Amino acid sequence: MPAEFRDITVFIIDPRVLIRQMLSRVMREETDVSSLIALENKQNDETLIEIENHNPDLILLGIESIQSKEFWLLKSIINMYPGIPVVLLTTLTPQGARAALTGLKLGAVEYLTVPDTSQGVVFAGRHFRKRLTPLIKALPNLNMRANLGNQIVISQTSSVATQKKLKQKEDIELVVIGGCLGGVQTLYDVISRMSEISVPVMILQHMPKIYTRELAADLDEITPLNVREAEENSILLPGQVYVAPGGYHTVLKSNWRRNMINIHRGPREIKYRPSIDVLLRSAVNVYQNRVMGVFLSGGGKDGVDGAKEVLEAGGEILVQSKKSARLWDLPGSIQSLHVSINQYHSHQLGEEIISRLKDRMSTATHSKMVN
Template sequence: MPKIGVMVVDDSVVVRQVVSQALAQDPDIEVVGVAANGKIALARLPQLNPDMVILDIEMPEMDGLTTLREIRKQYPKLPVVMFSTLTEFGASATVQALTLGANDYVHKPSGAETISEGLRQTREAIVPKLKALVPAKRTAAATAAVKAPVPAPALPVNLTSLAGNHSPKVEALVIGASTGGPNALAVLLSGLPRNLPVPLLIVQHMPPMFTRMLATHLTAHCGIPVSEASDGMLVRVGQGLVAPGNYHLAVARHNGEVTAHLNQDPPENSCRPAVDVLFRSAAAVYGQGTLAVVLTGMGQDGLRGGREIREAGGSVIAQDEATSVVWGMPGAVVKAGVAEAVRPLEELALLITQKLQVGRPGWQPQHLSSAARTAAVV
């Protein structure tokens, strides 16, 4: 199978060497070139033709965000993984990069006492993401010679009409996302009505600080107020809550009011926050009024919780494979027959809006202008 060709862009010679050495230890990956800043990287891209780019954020002459914008203009499908630091600036810039179209991010290793430990940290952080983002043609090349292709499973047929009069009235919108999620969330939320008639609850796999920056970014650009959830916070109609990094988010009803609750129970699906935790609690609180959306991401977080939502009479819809950065999470609910509908990212907001109109004859959706929606994701 052809190796994954990677280009490493970082102004630090030491970082370039550590990353190159760490990746060289994997037989499926080859570092095809390095660059000290974005200007050099853009000049070398046509000759090196990498499959992936690992891109630092802070660099002289041309920084990572400027470089990313240019890469997206010239190479819209080239996977880019940002190399970020666990700082306030690093978190803010990384979230901005993800909403500009970066596919994923990794943290620069810190606290390693030896070179070998630093190499291990780097390899474990980067390699799984690179392999998850590898073009499908590489997987196909490895399997085509040994077995015939397996037909894709038939997609489940919707219950009569997803947005029809037989659907239950939606009482809460819950969303789960991982790899590629920040950009997908920006696209989705910018297409939803600003006068959302239900609460919005989001789990995006991210560490602390990054989730707060994500909430700030979504609020600024998407027309719906979104904040990082805190324990005991009231869940309100028309407002969004994002699970904070390293905390599960669940909801509970007390004396007629729904509140958010955070905990540090063990990770589920190797994640904390986990989508399954939110989905399970939403099923218990809102029952058939739960509308769940599973966006792009690695793994299958959201599958078990999605089943509980369906068992409670609620609905689950999923992003399609073509518009997903990684079709792990949405693919899992689709293949298991849990998703009632599968749509391209750009069509999900319309479908959600149609479902929100059921049982609300007097509600008139108010959307952002086309220019504002474009600005939210550019």
């Protein structure tokens, strides 16, 4: 592992001794972390003093519920040490999902699911290794000031010659929003600003199934739009928002002039299920050049190939701005695909989506009147 990943101090704060032991073992074996401190957190004040004394580069914080003292510790850490990234350790339960989503909205950078039984911890080593190594590698690229800047759009103007290379665009009939690390925080911002929309919206976030169900219910509370977790044979309706369920691939299909959702347990793609690439590939197959892809904060490559297919078909791509994204690896890779792709602050994405859909409809109506 490169030297820049070794010189870091990590705090593991969790009331469960087995969780602390397992995470400590995995961190030492897989990441070469220079300093590792595991705490039980008997008193929040004492833990805060330890954080002040050691100034860790990363905190792994176990939170069983939003009523726990660790949840109040999270609030204190984010308020007192906003530059220290916090990753939540939450159980794969509705209670754990609510704790994770609430913590992410407060400013935690990510969550890591942990077993809620002692027996499960024994077999969790592989899961921890798979999740922890990418998190450690992402640390140098994390933007801990994300979403604190002004609402400024950073756009690029494509040349006429380049524009002519793209196929003729038609009215957008589907919006697909994808993201990974940091994407959940932006989702709340984007969806809260979309009070009305004339097409179906698909959301794919890399989360386990229980968490996607809670995410859909939580998003439904902040918008007049109807947000729900996608189900097998759900009909895609204008103005409806569908969250792809965790653990399954979500694909779109056309059936008797109706566009529908298919859920299946196919093989993982680039280690992911659900996969943004899989969803976008099927979206282009059904909607051709009438797809708008929107990419939020995240790392990895899932979504890059799907974005290429959207562009080649003649659809549109928007990405979250580097200034507002917690991790710009994925949006940055997407934007590099074509000079026509603009980046927007998280505060602007929702309104930009609506604006583009209205502009398309107005242009189409005007063209019909003229002709």
